Amino acid sequence: MKLNVVFFARYREALGLDGESVDGEFASIEQLRAHLAQRGGAWQVLAESNLMCARNEELCKLDEPLVDGDEVAFFPPVTGG
């Protein structure tokens, strides 16, 4: 499957990246997160316990299943308002 993965705020800055296209087979967002975090270095921010995620612009949990073409966002806890 091909996924559009995007990053925001502190994660975006740490990675120096707004997002990237990721190819692979991932049963859930958790598997995608583990795959990216194990790249090491700055990517370890994705291993933070309070990480939030969204699938196709909707908040979800890490066990959310994925299908080809999904947009997955990773970001630290939100701080608006």
Next chain:
Amino acid sequence: MAIRVQAATFDPGAEVNALHAANLGVGAVVSFVGYVRDFNEGRDVAGMFLEHYPGMTEKALAKIMVEAEQRWPLLKLEVLHRVGALEPGEPIVFVGVASAHRQAAFDACAFVMDYLKTRAPFWKKEQTADGPHWVEGRASDEVAADRWK
């Protein structure tokens, strides 16, 4: 139900007045205005940048507002949130609720703010003398949101 995500500032008084304009069934208007402070967690704040997730931001706000409309009998509900560069003293967010009676308006306004704080994709980056830094999420905001479950 109205959602506005904008860089431009706004006039909170005008927003409040618009909530009961041309609707004589409105008996109560409750509003919340959040402002940029010049001091946070021991540091002077010279300014702030608000990042968001275009596309998801509006959807996340709409979801919260639909839930508020399902839980309380509301006549009008408006959320306005700034993005981009802001200075101390400027308004960041406006939540306005109109209803026939006060309790629905009070509760819905608090509910929308509590959910916005924990579910809408905005992030604050403060400019301080030590340099810029990202504001961390607060556990107390999660506790506040949990009371509506």
